[in-house]
Amino acid sequence: MSLVRVAVIGIGNMGAAHARTLVAGEVPGAELVAVCDVRQEMESWVSSNLPASVTYWQDAEQMMSSGTIDAVIIATPHYDHPEKAIQAFRDGLHVMIEKPAGVYTKQVRKMNEAAAASGKVFSMMYNQRTNPLYIKLRDLIASGELGEIRRTNWIITNWYRSQSYYDSGGWRATWAGEGGGVLINQDPHQLDLWQWTIGMMPVRMRAFCSFGKYRNIEVEDDVTAYVEYENGATGVFVTTTGEAPGTNRFEVNGDRGKIVIEDGQLTFWRLREPEPEFNQRFTGGFGQPECWKCEVPISGVETGHPGLIRNWIDAILNGTPLIAPGEEGIHGLTLSNAMLLSTWTDNWVDLPIDEDLFYEHLQQRIASSNTKKDKAGSSSQPADLSQTFK
Structure with a gap:
């Protein structure tokens, strides 16, 4: 492999930022080929802000099993991080997830086990x-x-x-x-x-x-x-x-x-x-x-987020040691x-x-919560980067 085909799941503040980092050519050896968000209205955002070569998907599972990508960056709501990562590992994909690793360690432990069994490169977005x-x-x-x-x-x-x-x-x-x-x-x-x-x-x-x-x-x-x-x-x-x-x-x-x-x-x-x-x-x-x-x-x-993405891609292509191994997110x-x-x-x-x-x-x-969590794969944050919240 000389070029990693990357997809971003969840086009909220961070997902949109990661997509733009890849499109801008800040990560040698990586190409953004797809993005996924369950909100249909995000398709127009993709067509207006990303190259025509980037495919929009509404179903993450279909995208990950399509054979058109090699790796995913997961920037969905917290609860969905382990779920999406486990599915990606099953489909033979390399994975990087936004923080936190998940909401509860029992779920994250299963994600770590899936990562180990897959043999794929797994990284956390611990940019600090x-x-x-x-x-x-x-x-x-x-x-x-x-x-x-x-x-x-x-x-x-x-x-x-x-x-x-x-x-x-x-x-x-x-x-x-x-x-x-x-x-x-x-x-x-x-x-x-x-x-x-x-x-x-x-x-x-x-x-x-x-x-x-x-x-x-x-x-x-x-x-x-x-x-x-x-x-x-x-x-x-x-x-x-x-x-x-x-x-x-x-x-x-x-x-x-x-x-x-x-x-x-x-x-x-x-x-x-x-x-x-x-x-x-x-x-x-x-x-x-x-x-x-x-x-x-x-x-x-x-080097922040772009530096970690570069490190992840280098690990995929060249075996470079990871700065933030995904398995360490559980700590x-x-x-x-x-x-x-x-x-x-x-x-x-x-x-x-x-x-x-x-x-x-x-x-x-x-x-007894006042809301139910967003559907898996949604971004739960506005795509307008001027409204970035952490």
């Missing part, structure tokens, strides 16, 4: 993994520069959303439409980076989610979670869509210092000697280890599922979570 700041943080931790992790703390509250935002679509902020609130809609990138940069998942969690605290919605819009790791380290994750001005600060403490990412900057306060060694030899009263504020060189440019989703389950049961939750129990609680909320 191309951010040089988080790449450097991951490198500093993996190389031992920060020592053993003791504490993580992420305050991500700059997701302000007004009531008019939620009122812009009946599917928004509903259990049946989106499957959650700030955790499933705004935070998937941070939840992924939280575990990806430090290289470990918590072993248990206690979380407190508020539902409709600041807005007239049925899902979570304010969350505070406390986690514990196997090595004894602890962590806190705080997020909301109801505060202004917001904060985005990720702090990681180790026994060799502290790293903070905030306002687009990485700062490393490095101890001259590990804290345990200082503590063992120190005999004074109020001393502490000598600390240096280090300027860490950050190289590279964030961040596990964190958000655990936060909700801890709140619903008013108790600690061990990881991995009880997937059947989470599914049971979720179904109860879907049954």
Whole structure:
């Protein structure tokens, strides 16, 4: 194969953007040959905005089994990501899915199993993994520069959303439409980076989610979670869509210092000697280890969505290692599922979570939800990119 024939399923904000990226020739080795959306009116959008060579389909299953494509980018509503991916793998297609991996881990686990059985290239649209700041943080931790992790703390509250935002679509902020609130809609990138940069998942969690605290919605819009790791380290994750001005600060403490990412900057306060060694030899009263504020060189440019699509195509054509393997999407989703389950049961939750129990609680909320999820394959977001919402 020298050219990958790509189709996009779901022509909403992100699907339309990915289609335009491919048409613009930003991904060598890939050609956009088809798009799919269940809404018939999208056919006119396709004919007006994409080359005549791009075929419009209304039925995703027919398109995927047609033999006219090699790979799909899935940008449908959250619930449909695993379903569409599983069908694509069955049809022998390579797959890239938008975040989140799905709504509940039980569904995503089946998707991962289908991916493994297919032997096809499976990637997640975790574009923040191309951010040089988080790449450097991951490198500093993996190389031992920060020592053993003791504490993580992420305050991500700059997701302000007004009531008019939620009122812009009946599917928004509903259990049946989106499957959650700030955790499933705004935070998937941070939840992924939280575990990806430090290289470990918590072993248990206690979380407190508020539902409709600041807005007239049925899902979570304010969350505070406390986690514990196997090595004894602890962590806190705080997020909301109801505060202004917001904060985005990720702090990681180790026994060799502290790293903070905030306002687009990485700062490393490095101890001259590990804290345990200082503590063992120190005999004074109020001393502490000598600390240096280090300027860490950050190289590279964030390539975002186009960069991840290029990486996926390179993996298909040349075997290039994936930046964001699709199978890893379950990790961040596990964190958000655990936060909700801890709140619903008013108790600690061990990881991995009880997937059947989470599914049971979720179904109860879907049954009483104010909306039913959009039909599989629809975009659920306006195609007008000037109205982009995340």
